[in-house]
Amino acid sequence: MNDDPSLFDQPQTVEDRLAAEALVVDVDGFEGPLDLLLNMARTQKVDLRKISVLELSKQYLAFVEKAKELRIELAADYLVMAAWLAFLKSRLLLPPDPTEEGPSGEDLAAHLAFQLERLQAMRQAAAQLMARDQLGKDFFARGLPEEMTRVRKVTYTATLIDLMQGYARIRTRDEFRPFVMDRNNVFTMEEALDRLRGMIGFAGQWTDIQSYLPEGWDGDPVRWRSATAATFAASLQLVKEGHAEIKQSDLFAPIQMRRRESPRE
Amino acid sequence: MSDDLQADGDETPRESLFEAPPMGEQERMVEAILFASAEPVSVRDLNDRMPHGCDAAEALVHLRKRYEGRGVQVTKVGDAWAIRTAGDLGFLMQRETVEQRKLSRAAIETLAIIAYHQPCTRAEIEEIRGVAVSRGTIDQLLEMEWIRFGRRRMTPGRPVTFVVTQGFLDHFGLESARDLPGLAELRAAGLLESRALPSGAPQLGEGDVDLDEETDEGQSELFED
Amino acid sequence: MSDDLQADGDETPRESLFEAPPMGEQERMVEAILFASAEPVSVRDLNDRMPHGCDAAEALVHLRKRYEGRGVQVTKVGDAWAIRTAGDLGFLMQRETVEQRKLSRAAIETLAIIAYHQPCTRAEIEEIRGVAVSRGTIDQLLEMEWIRFGRRRMTPGRPVTFVVTQGFLDHFGLESARDLPGLAELRAAGLLESRALPSGAPQLGEGDVDLDEETDEGQSELFED
Numbered sequence: 195m196n197d198d199p200s201l202f203d204q205p206q207t208v209e210d211r212l213a214a215e216a217l218v219v220d221v222d223g224f225e226g227p228l229d230l231l232l233n234m235a236r237t238q239k240v241d242l243r244k245i246s247v248l249e250l251s252k253q254y255l256a257f258v259e260k261a262k263e264l265r266i267e268l269a270a271d272y273l274v275m276a277a278w279l280a281f282l283k284s285r286l287l288l289p290p291d292p293t294e295e296g297p298s299g300e301d302l303a304a305h306l307a308f309q310l311e312r313l314q315a316m317r318q319a320a321a322q323l324m325a326r327d328q329l330g331k332d333f334f335a336r337g338l339p340e341e342m343t344r345v346r347k348v349t350y351t352a353t354l355i356d357l358m359q360g361y362a363r364i365r366t367r368d369e370f371r372p373f374v375m376d377r378n379n380v381f382t383m384e385e386a387l388d389r390l391r392g393m394i395g396f397a398g399q400w401t402d403i404q405s406y407l408p409e410g411w412d413g414d415p416v417r418w419r420s421a422t423a424a425t426f427a428a429s430l431q432l433v434k435e436g437h438a439e440i441k442q443s444d445l446f447a448p449i450q451m452r453r454r455e456s457p458r459e
Numbered sequence: 460m461s462d463d464l465q466a467d468g469d470e471t472p473r474e475s476l477f478e479a480p481p482m483g484e485q486e487r488m489v490e491a492i493l494f495a496s497a498e499p500v501s502v503r504d505l506n507d508r509m510p511h512g513c514d515a516a517e518a519l520v521h522l523r524k525r526y527e528g529r530g531v532q533v534t535k536v537g538d539a540w541a542i543r544t545a546g547d548l549g550f551l552m553q554r555e556t557v558e559q560r561k562l563s564r565a566a567i568e569t570l571a572i573i574a575y576h577q578p579c580t581r582a583e584i585e586e587i588r589g590v591a592v593s594r595g596t597i598d599q600l601l602e603m604e605w606i607r608f609g610r611r612r613m614t615p616g617r618p619v620t621f622v623v624t625q626g627f628l629d630h631f632g633l634e635s636a637r638d639l640p641g642l643a644e645l646r647a648a649g650l651l652e653s654r655a656l657p658s659g660a661p662q663l664g665e666g667d668v669d670l671d672e673e674t675d676e677g678q679s680e681l682f683e684d
Numbered sequence: 685m686s687d688d689l690q691a692d693g694d695e696t697p698r699e700s701l702f703e704a705p706p707m708g709e710q711e712r713m714v715e716a717i718l719f720a721s722a723e724p725v726s727v728r729d730l731n732d733r734m735p736h737g738c739d740a741a742e743a744l745v746h747l748r749k750r751y752e753g754r755g756v757q758v759t760k761v762g763d764a765w766a767i768r769t770a771g772d773l774g775f776l777m778q779r780e781t782v783e784q785r786k787l788s789r790a791a792i793e794t795l796a797i798i799a800y801h802q803p804c805t806r807a808e809i810e811e812i813r814g815v816a817v818s819r820g821t822i823d824q825l826l827e828m829e830w831i832r833f834g835r836r837r838m839t840p841g842r843p844v845t846f847v848v849t850q851g852f853l854d855h856f857g858l859e860s861a862r863d864l865p866g867l868a869e870l871r872a873a874g875l876l877e878s879r880a881l882p883s884g885a886p887q888l889g890e891g892d893v894d895l896d897e898e899t900d901e902g903q904s905e906l907f908e909d
Contacts, residue, residue, distance in 0.1 A: 225790060228814025271815065308879055312812060315875045320796035322865040329855045330782040332774035333757075334495035336767065340544055340720035345553045350603060352562040352570070354631045360564065361571035362645045364588055488776055490755030491769040494719075495780045508776055530715030548716040551733055 221266060227275035230254070232310050232317075242311040247303035248286045251279040282306070381411055381421040386428035394438055400450040403429055403440075479512030482521065489518040499539030566596050570605060574627070574636050578609035578620035597621070605630065704737030707746065714743040714765075724764030724854055760859040762850045771857070785828065791821045795830060799852070799864055800876060803834035803845035808878060822846070830855065 224230045234253045235245050258276045261268050285299030297305075327333050390406060403425055404412075411421035429451050432438040442449045479485065488509050492500055500508075505515035519540060523533040526542075534543045544552060562570070569592055572584050584592050600606045605627040609620035623636050633639065704710065713734050717725060730740035744765055748758040756767050769777065787795070790813075797812050798804045809817050825831045830852040834845035848861060858864065870876050 225793075225813065226815025305879065309812075309814065311873075312875045313814065315870055315873070316793060316797050316800065316812060319800055319864070319866055319870065320792045323796055323799065323856060324792060326856045326858075326865070327771040327774065328784070329768070329857070330780075331784055333771050333857060334491070334769040334774075334777050334780050335722040336719060337495045337497040337780060338541065339722040340552055342720075343553045344556065346556050346558060348558045348560055350560050350562040350566070350599070352567050354633075356562070356567050357571045357574065357631065358640060358645055360567040361575055361639075362642065364568050364572065365642055487753075487755030487770065488773060491773040492776055494756045494767070495769050495777055497780070508779070528712075530712035530717075531719045542719060544716045544720055545712065548713060551713055551717055552720055554733070 221261065221268065221272075227254075227272045228309060228313055230257070230272070231275075231306075232313055235310055242307065242314055245307055245310070247306055248283060250306075251283040251286075254279050255283070379414070379416050379420060381408065381417070381424045383424045383427045383431070386421070386424035387431055390425065390428050390432055391437075394432060394451075394453050397438075397451065397453045400441065400452045402448040403451050404448065406451075479514070480510060482514075482518060485509065485513045485515070485518035486521045486525070488513070489515055489522050493522075493533065493540055493542045496541075499536040499541035501539040504539075563596070565593070566599055569596050570600055570623075570627075573600075573606050573621045574623050574639055577622040577636055578612075579622075580612055580618040580620050582618060584621075704739070705735060707739075707743060710734065710738045710740070710743040711746045711750070713738070714740055714747050718747075718758065718765060718767045721766070724761040724766035724850060726764040728763075730765070759857065761854045762860060764850060766854065768857070787824070788821065790818070791824055794821050795825055795848075795852075798825075798831050798846045799848045799861060800867065800870065801878075802847040802861065803837075804847075805837055805843040805845050807843065809846075811878075 221230075224233065231250060231254060234257070235242060235250055237253075238245055238249060240246075255276060258268065258272065261272075282299060282302050286303060288299075290298055329335060385408075386406075389408060393406060404422070406425050406429075407418070407421045411417045426449065429438060429440055429449075432451075433440050437454055438451050439454050440449060440451045480488070489505055492505060492508060502516050502519065505519070506513060509515060519533065526533050530545055530548055531542050532545050534541060568588055569584055572587050573579050576583060576587070581592055581597070597606075600621075603626075604624055606621045607624050609622035611617045611619055627633075628635065705713070714730055717730060717733060727740050727744070730744075731738060734740060744758065751758045751767075754770070755773060756769050759766055759768050793813060794809055794817055797809050801808060801812070806817055806822070822831075825846075828851075829849055831846045832849050834847040836842040836844055852858075853860065867876075
């Protein structure tokens, strides 16, 4: 590819040559091959749309050669671009082969020109953007923002159903409560039955069931009531089982019980 | 509201030895500095920061007038100046999140007892519920304006009583607390589930005792508060 | 400056289902909220914070006019609003000036490419710059909250896209991405189109290659967010 004599016959000013050399030495300063190409394109001093891609390709390839001479290691990207530009150059120089498929040399050149123009445009846009007034540098936000205090307000609701259920719950619990809470003051029917079963065998005479109350359960009215009820219920159970007889002579008269002599069938 | 200010605010030409900016400009500067500064700024600092020949004190007078009645105010903080939210708009600086919660069981029960037994003392509530009533519960109901203080009981200690409020009646759609259904009606309405007693359990008290299915739950709750 | 506003601003009775405060009051409220916040506040947030039935958007129109030419300005930032000091008064604020983070050339160009081409994939950025985009560059812009992830492109590999943020608009004083300098000219010149690459052209950079199919879609999606 270097056998193209025009590469060295380019009508370049000294300034341009120096610039080209500087490019090579300063290869680290470029952001990739496209950036380098864009810089080279500037030396053509024409509108990017009218740029000679052929010229540019030659210039780039010369750059790569020069870098080799100076033993400067080029990143792979630069070499890929060089290979492609060499290919492009040959396409542009040779008459088009009608049998060959793919884009023409002109298409490829146009695309490269487009890429350069677009990169240039983005550079300018970036510069314009950074030239704008900026927050914290040219214009400012409130220096003393006021804190938003978060107030969490909780509202409570209840429905009439909740209310009534709540009430029903208390009422029923209240009545049920002695079962668990007042175990000390409750004489259960089972206890009364046990007690009566042990004692009934000795009760040949009619005896007031009050006398069967366990000791210590006749003082406190609550305990007395519980023991009386349990004993009465137990006595009914004994009657039902056929072990005892029970009688009450009058309304509110003492309830009396005695052993049944001959158990019923 | 500040039409009268427009005239002298922006254009008044001022004579100054130092060709200070017009007062309208100075006012803009003070406005921008007070706005952007992280702290209140003294007149001296303002003058230091503004171009030579400016009179920050005078600009402040204009600026202050301009903000009269606005959403923010130019206010003096110590010997410095700042822009602050107008006092009446402080509520905008609070983000209020309203959360709706169900009233606690303790509160509902307390409320129910007051409604059914009003006027009702705290001791009575505790007697009926079988547990102490926490101050918070009563306070909450008072704050919700569902209950209020009734007349003091003419008994030793003259304890306060609680009654339900009109707000309570409105909320629950009741004409009066007397309209609350009784136990029998609650049962009829299915709010009280009738259940057979566990066999062998003694049936104490009046005949119409119903042990609803909540008993267990109820028991454990006894020790809740 | 805003005498004509006073008339309809303060007194005009407004009909509203919710008895919203008069427009003059609403304007004060918007003023207070915007002054109190260092960040732009969306119209939606304004309405949320103001009493029921308020129309923050209308109040903003009035407020913006009121501050025309003043030391602070009511500025639009995307779909939000903020108060910022007037650009010509920056010289007064040396004390408030925050050290700007030095951005590399690569970062600045990457930012510009994302802003003008958004939503934009990494491969597109690399194609335009002709060089790989380092991870650090994208990370830095993300960290500054000037760019964020957009929707994934519905092309093979579903590459992520980047878009600019409200913070970006705020920082550069842009109402929207449509107001980017020179945008219309660039578009007219076809420089924002993603042109199909003739096969055989070198693909520079090492990005996830997703260039060709996505181009049309990319355009229609431009500046959507």
